[in-house]
Amino acid sequence: MRRLRRLSLHLLQPAAPPAPGDQLALAACAGARARRVEGGADVAAALAAYLRGRHRATQMRLFDFFRARPDLQTPVELATAAHRELCYRQLCALVREAGVRPLTLMDSDPAEYFAVMEAAGGADISLGVKLGVQYSLWGGSVINLGTKKHRDKYFDGIDNLDYPGCFAMTELHHGSNVQALQTTATFDPVTDEFIINTPNDGAIKWWIGNAAVHGKFATVFARLILPLQGKGGEPADMGIHAFIVPIRDLETHAVLPGIEINDCGHKIGLNGVDNGALRFRSVRIPRDNLLNRFGDVSRDGKYTSSLPTINKRFAATLGELVGGRVGIAYCSVGVLKVAVTIAVRYALLRHQFGPPKQPEISVLDYQSHQNKLMPMLASSYAFHFATVMLVDKYSEMKKTNDEDLIADVHVLSSGLKAYITSYTAKSISICREACGGHGYAAVNRFGALRNDHDIFQTFEGDNTVLLQQVAGDLLKQYQEKFKGGTLSVTWNYLRDSMGTYLAQPNPVTARWEGEDHLRDPNFQLDAFRYRTSRLLHSVAARLQKHSKTLGGFGAWNRCLNHLLTLAESHIESVILAMFIESVKSCPDEKTREALKLVCDLYALDRIWKDIGTYRNVDYVAPNKAKAIHKLTDYLSYQVRLVARELIDAFDLPDLIIRAPIGMQSEAYAQYTQYVGF
Numbered sequence: 249m250r251r252l253r254r255l256s257l258h259l260l261q262p263a264a265p266p267a268p269g270d271q272l273a274l275a276a277c278a279g280a281r282a283r284r285v286e287g288g289a290d291v292a293a294a295l296a297a298y299l300r301g302r303h304r305a306t307q308m309r310l311f312d313f314f315r316a317r318p319d320l321q322t323p324v325e326l327a328t329a330a331h332r333e334l335c336y337r338q339l340c341a342l343v344r345e346a347g348v349r350p351l352t353l354m355d356s357d358p359a360e361y362f363a364v365m366e367a368a369g370g371a372d373i374s375l376g377v378k379l380g381v382q383y384s385l386w387g388g389s390v391i392n393l394g395t396k397k398h399r400d401k402y403f404d405g406i407d408n409l410d411y412p413g414c415f416a417m418t419e420l421h422h423g424s425n426v427q428a429l430q431t432t433a434t435f436d437p438v439t440d441e442f443i444i445n446t447p448n449d450g451a452i453k454w455w456i457g458n459a460a461v462h463g464k465f466a467t468v469f470a471r472l473i474l475p476l477q478g479k480g481g482e483p484a485d486m487g488i489h490a491f492i493v494p495i496r497d498l499e500t501h502a503v504l505p506g507i508e509i510n511d512c513g514h515k516i517g518l519n520g521v522d523n524g525a526l527r528f529r530s531v532r533i534p535r536d537n538l539l540n541r542f543g544d545v546s547r548d549g550k551y552t553s554s555l556p557t558i559n560k561r562f563a564a565t566l567g568e569l570v571g572g573r574v575g576i577a578y579c580s581v582g583v584l585k586v587a588v589t590i591a592v593r594y595a596l597l598r599h600q601f602g603p604p605k606q607p608e609i610s611v612l613d614y615q616s617h618q619n620k621l622m623p624m625l626a627s628s629y630a631f632h633f634a635t636v637m638l639v640d641k642y643s644e645m646k647k648t649n650d651e652d653l654i655a656d657v658h659v660l661s662s663g664l665k666a667y668i669t670s671y672t673a674k675s676i677s678i679c680r681e682a683c684g685g686h687g688y689a690a691v692n693r694f695g696a697l698r699n700d701h702d703i704f705q706t707f708e709g710d711n712t713v714l715l716q717q718v719a720g721d722l723l724k725q726y727q728e729k730f731k732g733g734t735l736s737v738t739w740n741y742l743r744d745s746m747g748t749y750l751a752q753p754n755p756v757t758a759r760w761e762g763e764d765h766l767r768d769p770n771f772q773l774d775a776f777r778y779r780t781s782r783l784l785h786s787v788a789a790r791l792q793k794h795s796k797t798l799g800g801f802g803a804w805n806r807c808l809n810h811l812l813t814l815a816e817s818h819i820e821s822v823i824l825a826m827f828i829e830s831v832k833s834c835p836d837e838k839t840r841e842a843l844k845l846v847c848d849l850y851a852l853d854r855i856w857k858d859i860g861t862y863r864n865v866d867y868v869a870p871n872k873a874k875a876i877h878k879l880t881d882y883l884s885y886q887v888r889l890v891a892r893e894l895i896d897a898f899d900l901p902d903l904i905i906r907a908p909i910g911m912q913s914e915a916y917a918q919y920t921q922y923v924g925f
């Protein structure tokens with residue numbers, strides 16, 4: 249009977265997950281049998297086409313370009329100065345030889361721009377970041393915060409790299425708290441100029457990409473000071489504004505008078521990017537260099553703006569910079585795919601131990617290994633679809649300037665950037681460990697991936713700070729709901745279902761444990777949204793209670809961990825909703841089935857990891873919790889059976905993977921060759 253049962257498990261998908269004791273035996277059989285799933289290559293190809301969409305051709309063209317140019321490929325070991333020079337040469341080649349015009353793309357087709365950025369990051373993460381500094385940050389600030397005169401003067405020079413530039417916001421004493429920056433830009437009505445000044449060492453611009461070596465301009469964020477315009481003839485502080493400041497001579501590249509630039513030095517990673525520190529001593533720039541889209545100064549020193557308050561102008565200014573965050577979230581998924589590809593391919597290749605007198609099994613056939621890597625593979629798919637949606641929304645926002653969409657993209661980009669980059673950072677270490685000793689060889693990439701990517705959690709907005717923006721927005725929406733107002737796009741589920749979620753959980757459905765029910769997207773989404781709604785409701789009550797004694801700031805701090813959990817929970821709901829949508833929209837049936845399997849694993853793994861929360865409020869009864877656990881393990885096993893195909897569907901060429909142990913074929917041979925055999 250046992251044999252028959254096992255045999256039937258190989259042939260049919262069972263109605264219920266197998267008992268845990270059967271897993272290793274199953275895995276051993278699978279190891280021998282499932283080298284290649286029948287028709288797997290077709291599924292991988294169809295999936296790849298579905299994932300890459302319309303940017304496939306551009307990315308492939310760039311991969312081919314780098315493949316044909318060994319002189320532009322980053323070696324495993326490279327000193328900082330050489331890495332910086334190579335990175336700049338790579339960028340110049342991309343623009344001047346491969347003919348990419350990143351700023352034009354950013355302006356006319358942002359999705360294509362992000363695809364270029366991801367491909368560049370695949371060649372070297374430093375290159376992706378250098379490109380981001382030049383185009384998303386320096387270029388983006390000029391075209392989004394400036395007006396026509398700035399576009400006319402700078403657009404082409406930025407696009408063709410004649411004007412390499414920087415984005416100088418952060419100072420030694422302030423990064424996240426941008427409103428506390430201290431650099432000043434004081435208007436001089438006599439000469440019609442602004443005077444840029446660093447009032448103390450704490451105001452030295454720090455960490456500025458492109459500043460140490462290559463930059464010729466900087467967008468400098470400074471407090472705009474208007475003499476005699478304040479109360480009683482005092483100088484008026486109009487808040488943070490952005491100014492174009494030339495920092496090096498266009499011809500000689502010498503640092504301009506009044507500017508001191510020092511090198512931030514060797515970093516933990518991203519050493520292809522030259523980060524520098526800038527001090528300004530009464531540097532004069534023409535009045536025209538104020539990026540004046542949200543506020544302007546007339547010849548006679550009068551301030552005008554379409555926005556009524558400093559806070560509104562500040563929000564509008566920072567709001568225009570979300571593109572950088574979108575790019576970071578998108579590229580972080582690219583890094584995760586590379587790490588997961590190396591770890592899964594190696595896990596399939598690596599054989600250790602096995603049943604007595606039988607061949608050794610692949611390490612991916614161990615339940616523990618599946619548990620480490622398969623939910624991560626599922627998350628890569630989930631994040632892929634979520635960031636594609638984010639990029640689409642961003643493109644739509646740029647086209648329409650729709651206010652709801654602007655608010656939506658702002659919060660989504662903060663939440664997804666924070667959630668995805670934190671997840672990727674943790675996962676790279678898990679992948680390294682999953683590859684054992686060989687994961688530690690620099691040539692197998694995990695060290696560089698981890699170090700280069702690590703700062704994605706901090707720049708373009710620190711993750712903890714960004715998640716608080718998400719929580720703040722949810723609370724605002726929550727209050728609106730009770731005032732009867734409308735909710736912005738992504739949060740509609742709160743309006744539709746808050747009442748249901750806040751009622752006591754249904755004791756009957758809390759016990760349902762059938763596989764059909766657990767794999768029903770309605771149940772999965774309901775579980776995610778239920779959790780978010782409860783967290784939102786409870787944190788709102790706690791904030792109200794504590795603010796009476798602690799004030800707003802103190803209450804927020806008292807509830808901070810709760811708020812961060814709320815933000816993450818909401819972002820997970822958004823990611824799952826998008827994944828479910830993408831499964832539904834997949835045109836090919838076999839591909840859809842594979843994606844549905846991956847999506848179920850993503851959803852149930854997340855529910856299981858937070859099962860305490862669900863049990864605490866009796867959303868799931870003990871029998872259901874057990875069934876979720878069992879099914880999650882079983883789905884991990886099922887995904888393992890198609891893991892090779894799911895990885896191949898990322899369609900990352902060897903040039904991008906580079907790690908010998910992550911190669912599609914002859915991995916061991918390539919590794920031994922690299923070492924010199």
Ligand SMILES: Cc1cc2nc3c(=O)[nH]c(=O)nc-3n(C[C@H](O)[C@H](O)[C@H](O)COP(=O)(O)OP(=O)(O)OC[C@H]3O[C@@H](n4cnc5c(N)ncnc54)[C@H](O)[C@@H]3O)c2cc1C
Pocket residue numbers: 381415416417418421422423424425454455456457515518523703706707708709710711712713
């Ligand atoms: C390699 C690199 C490149 C960079 N490139 C640029 C660039 O080109 N241009 C530029 O302007 N800047 C750049 N930066 C700066 C970067 O944007 C800042 O480091 C970032 O915004 C974080 O600010 P901070 O370093 O001041 O961190 P801080 O804000 O001081 O954060 C320190 C810690 O405190 C925590 N914290 C801070 N505030 C809160 C809060 N309200 N609640 C809870 N916890 C909090 C954070 O989570 C963090 O763990 C770069 C930085 C690096 C390292």
